Amino acid sequence: MSITITPSDIFKAVQISCQIPEFIEQIVTRKIIEEAAKKAGIKIETEELQKAADEFRLGNQLQNAEDTWKWLEKYSLSLDSFEELVYINLISNKLVNHLFGDKIDAYFFQNQLDYGGVVMYEVVLEDKDLALELFYGIQEGEMSFYEVAHQYIAEQELRRKCGYLGMVNRKNLKPEISAVVFAANPPQVLKPIITSKGVHLILVEEIVKPELNQNLARKIAADLFTDWLKEQIAQVEVIKQLEVQIN
Known part of the structure; x- marks a missing residue:
């Protein structure tokens, strides 16, 4: 045919x-x-x-x-x-x-804040009270962030990485999250942040300063x-x- x-x-x-x-x-x-x-x-x-x-x-x-x-x-x-x-x-x-x-x-110097990045881990919960309980538990050494992530993240691959998101650009974060994240003193677990997506429990591992390289x-x-x-x-x-x- x-x-x-x-x-x-x-x-x-x-x-x-x-x-x-x-x-x-x-x-x-x-x-x-x-x-x-x-x-x-x-x-x-x-x-x-x-x-x-x-x-x-x-x-x-x-x-x-x-x-x-x-x-x-x-x-x-x-x-x-x-x-x-x-x-x-x-x-x-x-x-x-x-x-x-x-x-x-x-352009870079006028907008360099947009090109800053953060290496972070994240667990998104539905319950604010639970998020606060877990946050204070981590602060008091009763559990680690990674244990929380492994227990409360439903998505399998993300759970295996303990909520690791890699390096995230500032402009890709919600404003209410970026304002807190970029004021952190890494490594630091942030107090839960509420957005339309849920209650975010975040571990800030590193703040990456913007650098104007070839890429x-x-x-x-x-x-x-x-x-x-x-x-x-x-x-x-x-x-x-x-x-x-x-x-």
């Missing part, structure tokens, strides 16, 4: 899976990037494109020509389409650097670029021509 798939079939599949808005946003985003790069006078040299293509192949473990051809076939890409893919990635990176490369330091600089640039794109997309009037003949 053989099945023929046409471009119309693909369009129909996208259409009935309700993915048209996502695809339109991707198209609009690409056009905005290309137009902004053109206005900024950003160009891609042949050597840059070749280097970016080599890095892309390396990143996707395409070790030789055969691997590359199989990958292109899998995603129905021609060599020209592959070059276009690499080009848009490269020009996007250059546009990010053009727009925000000299703004990252200032954070890339994240800040990506966040700034994402916000910029959202603003640009909001100003665009999209004229859709989606009349496709379905046979």
Whole structure:
């Protein structure tokens, strides 16, 4: 048995899976990037494109020509389409650097509190009185936080880790929690904190001060670029021509 798939079939599949808005946003985003790069006078040299293509192949473990051809076939890409893919990635990176490369330091120092982190453990209870009883029991040495976590956390994997959440960024915590957590003197078990989620019993192991390293600089640039794109997309009037003949 053989099945023929046409471009119309693909369009129909996208259409009935309700993915048209996502695809339109991707198209609009690409056009905005290309137009902004053109206005900024950003160009891609042949050597840059070749280097970016080599890095892309390396990143996707395409070790030789055969691997590359199989990958292109899998995603129905021609060599020209592959070059276009690499080009848009490269020009996007250059546009990010053009727009925000000299703004990252200032943004970080203005918002560095948002990039602080805390290494913490957490048990969420429903009963405030129970949480207080456990808190005072820990303070008096009758039990350890880890014993409490192992007994009262229902989710198996989290229980095995005794409520360990790893390093959590400040901006990912509820305001009522972050205010108390970042005033702690680690290692410290905090008095129960009530939120809409429940009663939080928290062990603060370490406060991690923000540091502007290469990874954070890339994240800040990506966040700034994402916000910029959202603003640009909001100003665009999209004229859709989606009349496709379905046979």
